[in-house]
Amino acid sequence: MNFNSVLDSVSSYEAGKPIELVVREFGIDPKDVVKLASNENPYGTSPKVTAKLQEIAHKAFLYPDDSFFELKDALAKKFNVQSSNLIIGSGSDQVLEFCIHAKCSKDSKVLMSKTTFAMYEIYSKHVGATILRTPSHHHVLDEFREIYQNEGADIIFLCLPNNPLGECLDKEDVYKFLDEVAKDTLVILDCAYGEYAKYKDTKKEIVASDVIAKYPNVIYLGTFSKAYALGGMRVGYGIAGEEIIKTLHKIRPPFNITTLSLASAIEALKDEEFVSECIAKNFSQMSRYEEFAKEMNITYIPSYTNFITYYLEGMSSKEVAYALLKRGMIIRDLTSYGLNAIRITIGSQEQNSKFFTIFKEVISC
Numbered sequence: 001m002n003f004n005s006v007l008d009s010v011s012s013y014e015a016g017k018p019i020e021l022v023v024r025e026f027g028i029d030p031k032d033v034v035k036l037a038s039n040e041n042p043y044g045t046s047p048k049v050t051a052k053l054q055e056i057a058h059k060a061f062l063y064p065d066d067s068f069f070e071l072k073d074a075l076a077k078k079f080n081v082q083s084s085n086l087i088i089g090s091g092s093d094q095v096l097e098f099c100i101h102a103k104c105s106k107d108s109k110v111l112m113s114k115t116t117f118a119m120y121e122i123y124s125k126h127v128g129a130t131i132l133r134t135p136s137h138h139h140v141l142d143e144f145r146e147i148y149q150n151e152g153a154d155i156i157f158l159c160l161p162n163n164p165l166g167e168c169l170d171k172e173d174v175y176k177f178l179d180e181v182a183k184d185t186l187v188i189l190d191c192a193y194g195e196y197a198k199y200k201d202t203k204k205e206i207v208a209s210d211v212i213a214k215y216p217n218v219i220y221l222g223t224f225s226k227a228y229a230l231g232g233m234r235v236g237y238g239i240a241g242e243e244i245i246k247t248l249h250k251i252r253p254p255f256n257i258t259t260l261s262l263a264s265a266i267e268a269l270k271d272e273e274f275v276s277e278c279i280a281k282n283f284s285q286m287s288r289y290e291e292f293a294k295e296m297n298i299t300y301i302p303s304y305t306n307f308i309t310y311y312l313e314g315m316s317s318k319e320v321a322y323a324l325l326k327r328g329m330i331i332r333d334l335t336s337y338g339l340n341a342i343r344i345t346i347g348s349q350e351q352n353s354k355f356f357t358i359f360k361e362v363i364s365c
């Protein structure tokens with residue numbers, strides 16, 4: 001069968017391997033499998049959210065309030081914007097997809113960093129857009145400037161902090177860059193790990209209300225999947241000027257998050273204490289990974305997120321990842337990004353200790 005030819009060059013997104021797969025393939029007891037591959041919050045869902053879910057489980061037969069009134073209202077207060085500045089998506093991934101469909105066609109160009117979130121490329125290819133990448137793996141704004149001046153772009157993606165590398169640009173540098181971008185170029189600020197970045201360094205804090213007050217062509221994306229520990233619920237959001245939001249709503253399907261997802265996101269916003277505790281623990285555990293890397297002579301990228309990237313030398317990251325997997329330790333190999341590196345989600349104290357033990361075992365054999 002002939003399919004849409006734009007799909008010829010698309011490879012499907014390679015998600016972090018699920019625990020079930022390791023259980024099936026290697027016969028490891030599920031309780032011995034550690035998954036540090038998808039940047040999930042290792043401390044689990046907030047007990048307040050779990051209680052809420054149990055309370056409303058019987059409402060699964062009802063569609064959610066499609067205006068998402070209560071969630072938007074809570075987010076609007078949190079970010080100091082209006083509800084009309086918000087769109088809700090099934091993960092911020094879906095909002096990304098809306099943006100590309102709203103702005104791009106096959107004559108469009110999108111600009112991104114060489115090594116960044118894989119979905120930018122996949123969604124862009126769906127509409128046949130041309131993908132422009134900077135030469136450096138991490139974000140270098142002067143490289144973005146040069147390509148933008150020479151070639152132009154309909155969309156520019158900035159991943160702040162960047163997945164899968166973990167680096168983050170300073171807010172002031174981002175704002176200066178936004179000043180230079182033409183108003184007909186949509187800039188997507190993907191702040192999936194924004195809560196982590198601002199905890200580590202306030203210079204990294206992109207303020208959504210400031211951005212949208214000044215730049216009608218910019219959208220800020222956030223998610224409940226990472227710091228808010230709701231990856232399985234699939235809730236994300238975009239914050240932008242009304243013109244962008246109105247347009248994106250033309251693409252949004254009805255009831256695009258579930259009744260249970262909606263309730264859990266609303267509840268999660270009432271438990272900010274849980275989120276700050278998780279973030280604090282994340283960075284205290286992160287320092288163990290930095291110490292371990294120094295001890296093992298491994299180069300790592302200082303990270304503003306809930307994961308850390310190790311560059312491996314003298315051993316193949318693909319082989320190391322597989323050897324870890326066989327021992328029940330799931331991490332992310334970055335070979336498909338052209339890097340001999342692994343990305344490890346920062347787990348709980350116990351999970352991280354286990355990683356250090358198994359990693360040492362793997363590289364010594």
Ligand SMILES: *Cc1c(COP(=O)(O)O)cnc(C)c1O
Nearest residue numbers: 091092093117163192223225236
């Ligand atoms: C995890 C992630 C997202 C969004 O994830 P959702 O679960 O779809 O909200 C977006 N961008 C980056 C860079 C991510 O790492």
